[in-house]
Amino acid sequence: MVRGRRYARRRKNYGITLLKQLIACIVIVLLVIIIKKMDIAIVNKSLDKVHESLTKHYTVAEIFQSSKEILAKSKNIPDSITAAFKNSGNKLAFSPPTDVNAAITTFGEKKGYFESEYNGFERGMKFQSDEELQVYSIGGGIVAEIGDTSQHGKYIRIVHADDIVSIYRGCTQTYVKPLEKVKKGQIIASISPENNGHLSFELWHKGEIVNPSSYIDF
Numbered sequence: 001m002v003r004g005r006r007y008a009r010r011r012k013n014y015g016i017t018l019l020k021q022l023i024a025c026i027v028i029v030l031l032v033i034i035i036k037k038m039d040i041a042i043v044n045k046s047l048d049k050v051h052e053s054l055t056k057h058y059t060v061a062e063i064f065q066s067s068k069e070i071l072a073k074s075k076n077i078p079d080s081i082t083a084a085f086k087n088s089g090n091k092l093a094f095s096p097p098t099d100v101n102a103a104i105t106t107f108g109e110k111k112g113y114f115e116s117e118y119n120g121f122e123r124g125m126k127f128q129s130d131e132e133l134q135v136y137s138i139g140g141g142i143v144a145e146i147g148d149t150s151q152h153g154k155y156i157r158i159v160h161a162d163d164i165v166s167i168y169r170g171c172t173q174t175y176v177k178p179l180e181k182v183k184k185g186q187i188i189a190s191i192s193p194e195n196n197g198h199l200s201f202e203l204w205h206k207g208e209i210v211n212p213s214s215y216i217d218f
Contacts, residue, residue: 094138094216095185097201100127123209124202133191133199137182138166146178152200156188169200
């Protein structure tokens with residue numbers, strides 16, 4: 001009789017241990033998912049909680065309570081941290097439109113050498129090279145339009161996910177067609193250095209002009 005009680009107690013303790021380990025694993029997975037959104041101090045404290053739950057004889061209810069506290073803290077992330085996380089994610093999604101390292105004009109810069117149509121300020125970025133300039137798609141998308149204007153010459157407009165549109169003006173030659181699917185880094189055009197040839201690059205999000213540097217790591 002006594003032996004049976006001991007066996008039942010051991011089975012119960014073993015079951016509780018397995019349950020605690022399962023809960024701890026779930027907490028760790030949740031931490032991995034939200035770790036980039038959280039402050040490092042919060043992450044370290046959360047991991048300490050997990051370790052403490054595994055090494056000490058906490059009840060299942062206490063482990064659940066600790067997990068709730070960890071998740072509650074993840075909701076109190078400052079807006080600046082969330083914004084930084086979003087921007088870093090966007091920068092991973094897109095690449096520069098050309099190999100030229102330095103832009104000759106940047107977004108919002110007061111117009112100077114080249115004319116601007118955006119209230120006297122540059123509404124995109126301009127790139128120039130002494131050699132032929134290769135133009136790349138900043139990300140995967142669909143070529144929505146290829147046109148030609150007297151002011152900017154040939155241009156390509158590509159639609160990406162999340163209502164993002166990239167525009168490449170000043171192209172000498174284009175290598176894509178309307179409705180063609182393009183990949184990130186694919187060569188879509190080239191620009192001759194003759195006659196001050198340069199790339200005018202614009203980025204739009206949900207119908208609004210945006211700073212390319214907020215989405216691309218130049």
